[in-house]
Amino acid sequence: MKLTAATVDKMQPTDKRQEVPDSLCTGLYLVVQPTGKKGWQVRYRHGGTHRRMSLGAYPVLSLADARQRARDTLAAASEGRDPAEEVRAAKAPKPQDDRDKIRVLIGQYHKRHLSSLKSGHLVRRELDRFVVAEWGDRDIHDIARRDVIDLLDGIADSGRVVTANRVRAYLNKFLNWCVERDIIPMSPATGVKPAAKEASRDRVLTDDEIRWFWNACDAEGFPWGPLGKVLLLTGQRLNEAAQITDNEIRGDLWHLSADRTKNGRAHDVPLSVAVRDVLAGVDRIAGKPGYIFTTTGTTPVSGFYKARATLAEAMEKAASEDRGESVEIPRWTFHDLRRTAATGMARLGIPVRVTEAVLNHVSGTGGGIVGVYQRHDYADEKRAALEAWASRVTQLVEGSAVNVVQLSGAR
Template identity: 45%
Template sequence: MAKSILNQKKLEAIAKSAAGKGYSARAEIADAGQPGLYLVVQPSGSMSWAFRYRHAGRPRKLTIGPFVLGEDATFTLAKAREVAQEASRSVSDGRDPAEVREEKAQEPAPEPVKVDLVGDVLDEFVKRHVKKKNRESTQKNTEAFIDKRIRPEWKDRDIRTISKRDVVKLLDDIADGGAPETAVRVRAILSKFFNWAVDRDIVDASPVPKGSTAKQGASRERVLTDEEVRLVWLACDKVGWPFGPLVKLLLLTAQRRNEVAHAARKEFDLGGNNQLWTIPPERSKNGKEHIVPLSPLSLELLSGIPRVGDVYLLSTTGDTPVSGFSKAKAAIDAEMLKIAKKEAVDKGLGLDAVKLAPWTLHDLRRTAASGMARLGVPVHVVEAVLNHQSGTIKGVAKIYNRYEYLEEKRKALEGWAGHLRLISARAPH
């Protein structure tokens, strides 16, 4: 039984072979990108998706649906993986996916969605404001926050029933979950959303409170210690692809989360002696092209990343960039805690003292900047690495300065990568 991460090219090759009667017997090709998902190929050339699992101690199979190449295909690779993931969650909950499917088939059709439900109004907000008022990178970022933090909580509620207390609870829950900066970002989106709704006479007033709590903004100066960085690095090894390499690249390059997560393969020049990552203007926060020199440690990491599709550096589908950061962050936190507890036991220490302070993925960017400064990198070079407008160059010199400090940035990032290599190899303390 073949095992590989399926992508469009592999599916096309399989379909071509199946059409040419290349399969003399029924075959099941496992998708390593989604455990339990199989592409079933018949000798006749027909293909279908299936999900294999165990329930009540017995192996079971759930037929997902037929697979054909083309834009009109009902069960594409992405859709099949989505169904398999949902079935896998049912198995984890102790339920038989086949029974769950039967239950859903017997459920009455949902009532028509009302135009004043939050989900509907969010759709209009994205269509008429977000996509018209922002550049592409900001659009994607805003939609991601809406889809992950706002829509799941309120999509089926009448927008007029959302109160100030609901907003405060949502923001507090996000901050309490270890993501205070996310709470600040969500508050800003909610403020724009409800003000837009007021202008359109959808609601009478915005329920978003003025300002933000100190708790939500508390981690803006958070810098991880070397010991915390060591645990993050080791936890990334445990978590593995794709989020292990993603988080390591955040540390190694000091770039923003979405700049790394949405990086395209064509942005990387890995040949010769001048390896670079060029972030195009449409993907950088300040709208300017940004060149990031790649350290030897970064190149080692990049060489080990599986190629899934031809577009994105980090992708599980081949068609879209990697996502699911909250789940990934939780997995890394869990591995960090496991490692810390094991090391405490090995040293004969009690587990009561083993605790992890909350941190966010954005804190890694600040940690890298602080680390380079500790290594003696001048502030204007650190700012150049971060793609910040330096405050050390002013006036006419600032306007005409086109020097990008490329070599200085390379030395800074190589020095920081060397420090990370030392940190990750240290004994625990």
């Protein structure tokens, strides 16, 4: 049939689909659907196979334009191309460029900045834990100020206000780094305030709570039970204790090199008999790093938030069994164990300077000119202090504690 604009316009639908060839353009067909809709289709051969390709709807695409598109398609096919596949590929969504994804950029941030910082591994861990977990596959250009606020509010609403504020600080620095590298024009965290005001903590476990905590550690077992006991008995920082290795233990001394401590100062921790007993009771999982508190042999334990909650629950259970009624224990953190040890040593009459030496705490009596010129490491005093504190804890746990006896020379 010789198609004209008039015949195309007047073509009526039937109960079957109609394909009407155009005699003036071989391969071009007018398709009339039973619904009355009309469109253009071209047929060609590619690789020995018959192919069909839709050109467009009528009257949006006129007869003259349909003939031109058909001729272009047939010409492309004669060159060995497949026009239908080319159109499909052009319409297919392009694979997203990964270079601006949050997880990729945080990896670069670690490589070019965090890896050179002493606390870089801690910052990377928190960014992975909260930012990458939430936004990892998102493009950084899609992150808005509202997203930052929602992220921090979610952390704070779970009871981790301090963590929310730390993540805000880490995220701020990461986003400012992205601005400096011309990745984004402005940080979406600009002007975002801390999730909440942090209250200065002064939580110290009571004598009963120390006993319940110890019982909870016994009930929980490895790894959090032994680690909790080591934290209470030594007063050391959580990450430093969690990452302890057998290579750091030299007889009855735990040696922390400068790169393992928060303040960058090498530190020796005398191990009381109680601590040595705890460590001896831990079944080792073989691994090159030699971690004591590990479930994989390759990395130290993590997941401290959930671990604290588990111990707190076991602690309340122990308290309720002890009292014969439901007991609600005020919230505590792992850092409160460090404060409890320091307070306990003070109650035993340990001099402040010795306690600071035990904690590897550089401030107060150990700061300023004293810190520069006083190089006495208080090795014997630290050992006596930690043994006294371990004895006190043992007395509390065994229920044989009496009045606190001060050490001689207390001040």
